[in-house]
Amino acid sequence: MKVVIVEDELAASENLTYLLKKLNPNIEILAVLDSVRSSVEYFSAPNDAELVFMDIHLADGLSFEIFDKVKITKPVIFTTAYDQYALKAFKVNSIDYLLKPVDEDELGKALTQFEVQSQTDASSNIQMEGLLNLIKANNKTYKTTYLVSYRDQLIPIKTSSIAYLYIDSGIVKGITKDNKSYTLDKKLEDIENELDPSCFYRVNRQLIVHKDAIANIKYYFNGKLILNVLPVFKEQIVVSKAKSKAFKKWINS
Template sequence: MNILIIEDEVKAARSLENLILKLRPESKIIAKIQSVEGAIDYLSNIPSPDLIFMDIQLSDGISFDIFKSIKIHCPVIFCTAFGEYAMDAIKENGIDYLLKPFSEADLKNAFEKVDNFKNFFQKTSENTLIEMIQKINGQENKKKSFLVFKNNKYLTVKTEDIAYIYINYTSPTIVTFKSEHFDVNQSLDQLAAQLSSREFFRLNRQYLINFSAIKEVEHYFARKLYVKLTIPTDDKLLIGKEKTSLFLSWLEDR
C-alpha cells in the first residue's frame, strides 16, 4: 500500500511513519508533505496513493483547501488535535478521524476501517457514506449533557442549553443561554470532541460556540470575520482568513 503523509510537524510525521510501518510493514511511505501548496503540487503530478494521512491545520492553511484545487480519489485518514472538523473530513473521503494524541490501537482500528471500506467509496452515495461513517465514529451519539459542580451542588447542563464554552484563564467555562457560568475540568479539545460538530464550532483556541447562539457575522479588516453572539462575550470573536471559508461552509450546512 502506497501511503502519503501530509503533516506540517516533522516529529509528528516521523512518529506516524514509524507507527504505520510497525503495523503495516508491507506499506510504503511515498512522501511526507508539510503544506497545502506542496500537497496540491505533489498530487497534481504524481499518481494517486492508496491512502493519505492528513493533518488539518497545515503550515500555510487548512488542508480542506487541497480538495478545492484537486480531486482526491483515495481514502483519507485525518489526524488532528481539533474535533470540530469531523463532518467536513467525512465529506472529503474521510474514512477515519483521529484526535491527537492517538494510540497504536487507534491507528490499527483506522486501518481496519480502510480494509472494510476499500471498495465502498466507488459504489455508494455521499449521503449514505456519511451516515455509515458517522455510526462508526460515534457521531450520532454525541454527549447530550455535562455534569457540573457549583455552590456545593452537582447540576446537569444540557448541551442544547450551552451558548458557548471559552477558556477562562486556564480552564474552560460553560456559558448557557441564560448567562449561567459553570467551570469544567476538561480541556477545550476534549469538550469539542464530545459535542456535535454540526452544532458547535471551534472559532479559535479560546472559544467553542453553538450555532444557535450566533446573532450575526460581519466582515472585518484583513479578511477576517467578526462573530456576534446572542450572549455577550468578554472578547471580540474574530475568525482568521485561513478559517473563514470553513466557518461559512459550516454555517451553510444546516
C-alpha cells in the same frame, strides 16, 4: 458471479437485481436479506457469495453491526444515502459505494472496480476496516449533558443549553443561553471532541460556539470574521482567514 444483497427496501432490492442482471446476465443472486439479524444468520453459515451489496441503514439497525457479530471476508459494495462529504471520505479510502437511487453507470463502474480489487484479498480487508471506522465515526454519539459543580451542589447542564465555552485564565467556562456561567473540569480540546460538530464549532483556540448563539457575522480585515453572540461575550470573537471559509460553510449547512 454470485451475489448477496442486504437491503430492507423491496423496491431498492428489486431495482438493484434488475440492474445487475442487465449489466451481467451471468450474475446469480444467492439471497436478499432485509435486516441485521437475518444477515448475521446467513453469513454465520457457509455460503458461496463472491460479492455483497449492503445498505447502510437497515430496519433493525446499521449494517456495521453485522460485522461486529460475524466475519465477512468477501468484498462489500455499500449503498448509502450519506451526504457527499461522507462519500468523499469513503472514496479516499478506496471504498466502493453507490448513492441511492442506484445509477446503472455507477453500478457498472463499481462492478469493474470489484473485479480489479478482487485480485488482492488483503486490500479488500483493509478497505473494509476503513469503511467500518468511517461509518462508526459518522454515527458517533455525542455528549448531551455535563455534570458541573455549582456552589455546594452538582448540576446537570444540557449541551443544547450552552451558548459557548471558552478558556478564562486556564479554566474552561460554559455560558448557557440564559447567560449563566459554569466551570467545566475539562480541557477545551476534550470538550470539542465530545460535542456534536453540526451544532458546535471551535472558532479559535479560546472559544467553542453553538450555532444558535450566533447573532451575526461581520467582515474584518484580511479575510477575517467577527462574531457577535448572544449572550454577549466580553471580548471580540475573531475567526481567522484560514478558518473563515470552513466556518461559513458550517454556518450554511
